[in-house]
Amino acid sequence: MLRVVSFIGILLLLVAIWEGYKLLGAALGGQWPGTEIEMKPRPDNQNMPHVWDMVAALFQPARRGGDSLISALLVASAYTLRSAVLGFVIGGLLGFGLGVAFVRSEMAERAFLPYVVASQTIPIIALAPIVVVWGGRLGLPSWMGVALISTYLTFFPVAINTLRGLRSPEWTATEMFRSYAARPTETLWKLQVPAALPYIFTALKVSATASIVGAIVGELPSGFGEGLGRALLQFNQAFTSDPSKLYAAVLVASVAGIFFVALVTLAEWLVIPAGRRVEN
Amino acid sequence: MQRPSTTTRFLALMAALVLGLAACGGGTDSDAAGETETTAAVTEETTAETTADTTGDTSGEATTECETPDTVRLQLQWFAQAQFAGYYAARDLGFYEERCLEVEILEGGVDIVPQQVLASGGAEFGIAWVPKALVSRQSGADIVNIAQVFERSGTLEVSWADSGIESPEDWAGKTVGNWGFGNEYELLAAIELFDVPDVELIGQDFTMTALLNRDIDAAEAMTYNEYAQLLEAVDPETGELYQPEDFNVIDFNEVGTAMLQDSIWVNAEWIGDEANVDISQRFLEASFQGWAHCRDNPDECVSLVLDAGPTLGQSHQEWMLNEISVLIWPASDGIGVMNQELWDQSVEIATTHIPDLQGVEISDEAFRTDIAEAAVAQLESEGIDVTGEGFEKVEVELTEGGE
Numbered sequence: 001m002l003r004v005v006s007f008i009g010i011l012l013l014l015v016a017i018w019e020g021y022k023l024l025g026a027a028l029g030g031q032w033p034g035t036e037i038e039m040k041p042r043p044d045n046q047n048m049p050h051v052w053d054m055v056a057a058l059f060q061p062a063r064r065g066g067d068s069l070i071s072a073l074l075v076a077s078a079y080t081l082r083s084a085v086l087g088f089v090i091g092g093l094l095g096f097g098l099g100v101a102f103v104r105s106e107m108a109e110r111a112f113l114p115y116v117v118a119s120q121t122i123p124i125i126a127l128a129p130i131v132v133v134w135g136g137r138l139g140l141p142s143w144m145g146v147a148l149i150s151t152y153l154t155f156f157p158v159a160i161n162t163l164r165g166l167r168s169p170e171w172t173a174t175e176m177f178r179s180y181a182a183r184p185t186e187t188l189w190k191l192q193v194p195a196a197l198p199y200i201f202t203a204l205k206v207s208a209t210a211s212i213v214g215a216i217v218g219e220l221p222s223g224f225g226e227g228l229g230r231a232l233l234q235f236n237q238a239f240t241s242d243p244s245k246l247y248a249a250v251l252v253a254s255v256a257g258i259f260f261v262a263l264v265t266l267a268e269w270l271v272i273p274a275g276r277r278v279e280n
Numbered sequence: 281m282q283r284p285s286t287t288t289r290f291l292a293l294m295a296a297l298v299l300g301l302a303a304c305g306g307g308t309d310s311d312a313a314g315e316t317e318t319t320a321a322v323t324e325e326t327t328a329e330t331t332a333d334t335t336g337d338t339s340g341e342a343t344t345e346c347e348t349p350d351t352v353r354l355q356l357q358w359f360a361q362a363q364f365a366g367y368y369a370a371r372d373l374g375f376y377e378e379r380c381l382e383v384e385i386l387e388g389g390v391d392i393v394p395q396q397v398l399a400s401g402g403a404e405f406g407i408a409w410v411p412k413a414l415v416s417r418q419s420g421a422d423i424v425n426i427a428q429v430f431e432r433s434g435t436l437e438v439s440w441a442d443s444g445i446e447s448p449e450d451w452a453g454k455t456v457g458n459w460g461f462g463n464e465y466e467l468l469a470a471i472e473l474f475d476v477p478d479v480e481l482i483g484q485d486f487t488m489t490a491l492l493n494r495d496i497d498a499a500e501a502m503t504y505n506e507y508a509q510l511l512e513a514v515d516p517e518t519g520e521l522y523q524p525e526d527f528n529v530i531d532f533n534e535v536g537t538a539m540l541q542d543s544i545w546v547n548a549e550w551i552g553d554e555a556n557v558d559i560s561q562r563f564l565e566a567s568f569q570g571w572a573h574c575r576d577n578p579d580e581c582v583s584l585v586l587d588a589g590p591t592l593g594q595s596h597q598e599w600m601l602n603e604i605s606v607l608i609w610p611a612s613d614g615i616g617v618m619n620q621e622l623w624d625q626s627v628e629i630a631t632t633h634i635p636d637l638q639g640v641e642i643s644d645e646a647f648r649t650d651i652a653e654a655a656v657a658q659l660e661s662e663g664i665d666v667t668g669e670g671f672e673k674v675e676v677e678l679t680e681g682g683e
Binding site (some may be wrong): 270 | 593
């Protein structure tokens with residue numbers, strides 16, 4: 001209950017800050033008093049539409065006689081989520097596999113970990129067009145290329161956290177498994193993986209949002225898709241004449257991210273027993 | 281017992297996820313079918329080429345009978361919008377099919393350059409602006425213009441009516457927006473031609489917000505797109521939409537630095553094959569027929585375009601098609617046939633003012649008119665109006681946000 005109240009409270013606070021800034025701007029004429037400095041972002045409706053206009057835009061038709069904007073955006077979200085979830089699952093499995101490989105073989109860790117880290121220093125905005133355009137040339141459907149971007153953003157946090165988590169059991173527990181002559185596979189599944197799960201789920205939550213961002217960025221260069229990336233681009237182009245639509249689309253994109261994180265959290269609740277859950 | 285069960289649950293969940301995802305893939309059949317078609321089209325292409333070879337010999341009678349249509353791809357410069365209405369009409373109204381073609385329209389995007397797609401064989405036909413394509417040719421893309429669809433340029437430089445900017449000279453000392461990426465050449469040429477001092481060139485995004493905010497004094501706009509967006513925005517002072525009187529417009533056609541825009545390009549090596557010349561002629565016939573149809577039935581074409589883009593605004597697309605028709609019609613030598621004078625003018629401006637092309641000799645092999653001429657002759661014999669001499673622009677009422 002407290003959570004719901006605080007969530008709504010914070011939401012209202014954010015709306016109040018947005019609208020308050022606009023009111024302040026209107027009162028000051030868009031200039032900080034005593035200076036020549038213009039308020040940025042400009043508090044007018046062209047640059048910062050009212051929150052209620054954004055929400056209203058969602059429920060108005062995207063075009064005359066058409067479906068409402070929200071239904072168009074939900075269809076687009078489903079399209080983007082498909083790529084994101086596929087990439088997320090592949091990335092999650094890949095990251096988990098890498099983590100296990102690294103903890104089993106120090107040589108593998110020393111050989112490959114630097115490259116895993118280096119892979120994340122490449123800006124995704126530079127990589128996305130290459131992956132998607134080349135994927136298209138190889139005859140892959142464009143949403144597969146987009147899923148690859150999501151994989152790329154997902155596997156890293158999972159690999160690092162899996163590695164960390166697999167090493168987290170106390171020395172005494174490891175000693176005990178050894179004294180029972182447990183095979184490495186048994187130690188892995190009965191001791192290390194259960195201990196690593198809270199770490200892995202933390203990584204999965206980070207990755208869930210990252211995979212959606214990755215899918216949206218991946219859709220931008222391809223343009224074949226019908227996902228959120230294309231919708232955002234189109235509304236960005238039409239920002240001059242209808243700014244509230246772009247903000248509405250951004251809202252829906254972030255809700256899609258929250259929805260995905262919520263799914264992962266639900267899975268965490270189902271998998272990890274209450275006593276061992278990390279509240280976050 | 282607690283711990284093993286955690287692992288089991290984890291594994292079960294992973295299995296469920298993978299299964300769920302597989303089901304998901306199967307569930308979105310309509311999408312999946314569309315995607316497999318794409319890949320099928322790519323693999324089919326090799327077979328299509330071989331059949332084209334055999335039908336090539338009998339191309340005379342091939343127009344009436346069609347066993348296997350030739351599969352080709354058309355690469356656009358941007359997403360579906362009325363700028364490409366003629367091609368959507370030709371596809372959706374069966375004009376391509378009637379001429380034994382199966383055309384897949386590839387939408388453009390931010391990083392998609394049709395000239396490069398053509399050069400690498402990713403599509404058979406591509407839409408590009410002449411100056412941009414000439415720059416691509418100079419950097420090694422061996423492409424040929426087979427049809428000049430737009431006879432006029434749609435580029436404007438827009439400023440506020442109260443800014444006093446009425447001709448290129450007035451840009452002196454002002455901040456002038458442009459899009460870059462090869463969309464700025466007409467502006468740069470005008471600045472050089474009029475020898476305008478102290479122009480501060482500003483990179484502009486693809487919206488008009490910077491002009492409305494008065495962050496820049498002039499902004500680049502296409503008649504059919506960004507200019508309409510200005511007129512779809514609400515003036516905060518009156519609460520009404522902005523009116524044309526609120527803005528000053530400099531039209532590069534009048535300035536004299538206009539260069540040819542949307543045209544159809546092909547890979548030079550590909551068009552070297554006679555069978556592909558036949559395919560191209562049929563492609564042009566159907567595409568031109570599509571444009572003629574859109575000139576005479578704009579409402580139908582707008583709805584075809586709207587079907588291709590779920591978030592496009594209707595009045596905006598109506599405006600766009602109207603303005604696009606103005607750029608095509610009247611077509612002096614028949615739609616798509618390159619006018620030598622206009623080509624020479626574009627080349628002259630391009631080689632004088634575009635840094636990458638200065639002093640470059642542009643070969644006349646960069647374009648050919650024979651295919652378009654044959655297509656136009658064929659359409660005339662079918663009774664289709666290919667010059668649109670009687671075309672008149674209609675009045676389109678814009679609504680807020682272009683809805």
